[in-house]
Amino acid sequence: xxxxxxxxxxxxxxxxxxxxxxxxxxxxxxxxxxxxxxxxxxxxxxxxxxxxxxxxxxxxxxxxxxxxxxxxxxxxxxxxxxxxxxxxxxxxxxxxxxxxxxxxxxxxxxxxxxxxxxxxxxxxxxxxxxxxxxxxxxxxxxxxxxxxxxxxxxxxxxxxxxxxxxxxxxxxxxxxxxxxxxxxxxxxxxxxxxxxx
Numbered sequence: 001x002x003x004x005x006x007x008x009x010x011x012x013x014x015x016x017x018x019x020x021x022x023x024x025x026x027x028x029x030x031x032x033x034x035x036x037x038x039x040x041x042x043x044x045x046x047x048x049x050x051x052x053x054x055x056x057x058x059x060x061x062x063x064x065x066x067x068x069x070x071x072x073x074x075x076x077x078x079x080x081x082x083x084x085x086x087x088x089x090x091x092x093x094x095x096x097x098x099x100x101x102x103x104x105x106x107x108x109x110x111x112x113x114x115x116x117x118x119x120x121x122x123x124x125x126x127x128x129x130x131x132x133x134x135x136x137x138x139x140x141x142x143x144x145x146x147x148x149x150x151x152x153x154x155x156x157x158x159x160x161x162x163x164x165x166x167x168x169x170x171x172x173x174x175x176x177x178x179x180x181x182x183x184x185x186x187x188x189x190x191x192x193x194x195x196x197x
Contacts, residue, residue, distance in 0.1 A: 028195035036193070
């Protein structure tokens, strides 16, 4: 009789409810991007991730002579190994590049070059494919490669000075308008993504 009562008691006792699954950790949306490469030598940006697959950033970069303001965006679907597509745009502020050219060439640049690089700045944009390794919630290392687009604008004074340096006084009244030079080069970066909160 006792075994029967025990069996009935166990049968009528409700099974314990399964333990609730632990909540997933909330996505960290703010962080820091640190990178090194070409054409920017060094860069640091604040990073914001409104949704898991989209990142936007804004910060500064340096080519070791001048400073630039830059902004960018990237698309990635985070896993432990994450492919990404990234674009950046920015502007290097006018800076005196003549001391750098003197060190590079071992002497003062020619007058025409001196005139251009006394206050020299440019715009840039890049598009790169990347691969990231690490946690999308804390720390990831990345490598990226692609192309950069450069746009250099010379003022009317600079272009006129170039012509006058080339032709001397043989052509009186010589003048020129602003001139823009554009080119495309390879681009590559390595860096880190650090998410804080």
